[in-house]
Amino acid sequence: MRRYAVAFLGFGNVAKALARLLESRRSELAVRYGVSCQATGVASRSLGWWADAAGLTPTSPQSATRCYDIGDWLLTARPDVVFESIALDAHTGQPALDYLAETLRLGVHAVSANKGPVVYGYQRLNALADSHAKLYRFEAAVMDGAPVFSLVRRCLPLAGIRGVSGVFTSTATVVLETVERGGSIDDGIREAQALGIAESDPTYDVDGWDAVVKLCAVSNVILERALRPADVQRTGIRDLDPTIIRAAHRDGHPYRLVGRVSVDHDAVDARVQPEQVPAGSALAVSGATLVTHYDAAVFPGGLTMTSFAPDLTTTAYGMFADFLECIGAT
Ligand SMILES: NC(=O)c1ccc[n+]([C@@H]2O[C@H](COP(=O)([O-])OP(=O)(O)OC[C@H]3O[C@@H](n4cnc5c(N)ncnc54)[C@H](OP(=O)(O)O)[C@@H]3O)[C@@H](O)[C@H]2O)c1
Structure with missing residues (x-):
């Protein structure tokens, strides 16, 4: 032993x-x-x-x-x-x-x-x-x-990954869903804190920093392109009008905080922003659920991994x- x-x-x-x-x-x-x-x-x-x-x-x-x-x-x-x-x-x-x-x-x-x-x-x-x-x-x-990094390291060698997108911050989803139910951004932050999923400073989640940093980590390691937070176009969810969030939810295209990074020759495009996503689509996650989508040469329609309701x-x-x-x- x-x-x-x-x-x-x-x-x-x-x-x-x-x-x-x-x-x-x-x-x-x-x-x-x-x-x-x-x-x-x-x-x-x-x-x-x-x-x-x-x-x-x-x-x-x-x-x-x-x-x-x-x-x-x-x-x-x-x-x-x-x-x-x-x-x-x-x-x-x-x-x-x-x-x-x-x-x-x-x-x-x-x-x-x-x-x-x-x-x-x-x-x-x-x-x-x-x-x-x-x-x-x-x-x-x-x-x-x-598995994100180990998945690529062990299972997707030379797969020709050109882009990664997804919902990377569960706190943002929990906050958006709280607003969809009629609550405030602060109510949503409290809910995420009670679940133990918020960053020590939850403004990192709400303002998109958490997703930005994750996108940079993915770019540095998986796409092998050095990317710093300042290079990512960032829009958080704080300034979204609650009535617009609720209307989008009612119309079947709820807002989710989506991160996208892609590589085209030498250019890297990276952005984090609230996007309206079709209800029922992979990006229309609920609660703490997270989703990562790989755009890769050997997967013509992409490869998506969802982690439903992860916890600590x-x-x-x-x-x-x-x-x-x-x-x-x-
Ligand atoms: N929570 C999640 O679901 C989750 C998921 C993925 C990754 N992470 C990452 O995991 C890390 C920890 O998250 P957590 O939820 O466990 O946070 P947490 O509950 O706030 O715990 C953070 C710990 O770090 C200590 N700490 C903070 N700054 C320090 C410093 N300068 N020197 C020494 N210790 C310091 C804190 O000390 P005190 O107790 O004295 O304040 C506390 O023990 C973060 O980097 C977070 O991004 C968290």
């Missing part, structure tokens, strides 16, 4: 769901992978940095050693993998980007739910991972843990699946 030490950087909704998932898969991990999992580090803004290479309880780490920065924390916790799920900074990807770089530099696998570092540091983090024979994985960053466990599963890949790589 191989003991696998794990450290949680950020211990909010996603990390707690991951801790529960790891616990619920304990016997399968032992039987199928020969691995036992032990938390040796936990850190968050309010908790501070806690580590104990012998093991700690992430929910009450105070008997462990208090550390003062990421380097100290990693050296004390000695993890095999760091699970990073701190709040998104859509404008710089920091401080997560520096934390992930330090993790990989010290020869530790980095599994992240955070799309910021994918946008602002994918090439650099990937190169660091390669040079230390470790993995940088981020499957949970887009589409809440449904789905997101945690994205990190868990990445973790299994790390186990396989060492």
Whole structure:
């Protein structure tokens, strides 16, 4: 049995769901992978940095050693993998980007739910991972843990993907549906927060930043075109008139916040905006449901993947699946 030490950087909704998932898969991990999992580090803004290479309880780490920065924390916790799920900074990807770089530099696998570092540091983090024979994985960053990056990496090599579109922000859908039922944007934000799906700063979702950042991550990794949020034409849902949202819903063409990125020779076109979509179509999602559509040379009508009503466990599963890949790589 191989003991696998794990450290949680950020211990909010996603990390707690991951801790529960790891616990619920304990016997399968032992039987199928020969691995036992032990938390040796936990850190968050309010908790501070806690580590104990012998093991700690992430929910009450105070008997462990208090550390003062990421380097100290990693050296004390000695993890095999760091699970990073701190709040998104859509404008710089920091401080997560520096934390992930330090993790990989010290020869530790980095599994992240955070799309910021994918946008602002994918090439650099990937190169660091390669040079230390470790993995940088981020499957949970887009589409809440449904396979996006691993799907393309493992199942669609040289498929000639020219464009990706979809509904990437479930909070925006929840807000639009609340307005369709007669509520306000703020009512919708509260509903999304109660579901645990809103960003720490929900204006990121409503103003389209969350979808913009996801589109950039998709472009950087899947289309291999560097795209920054400033390059994406962005219109959020905040300024949509509620009466127009309700009329569109009644007419069978509801608004959804749609992201599209496509490549034509050297040109990349990327936009996030509210679009009217036909009721019943793949883009006319409801609740937390997310959809990604790939426009690819080998799929004449495109390839669509829908994740119906994902929850926090789905997101945690994205990190868990990445973790299994790390186990396989060492
Ligand atoms: N929720 C979802 O459905 C979902 C889906 C896909 C991806 N994600 C991504 O997953 C990440 C976490 O989401 P979440 O829902 O778990 O958020 P959350 O509940 O707000 O938790 C964020 C955690 O990060 C910590 N944190 C924030 N800034 C930090 C910093 N500078 N240094 C150290 N710790 C810091 C917070 O500390 P405190 O507790 O002290 O505030 C908290 O523990 C985000 O990047 C998000 O974009 C979330």
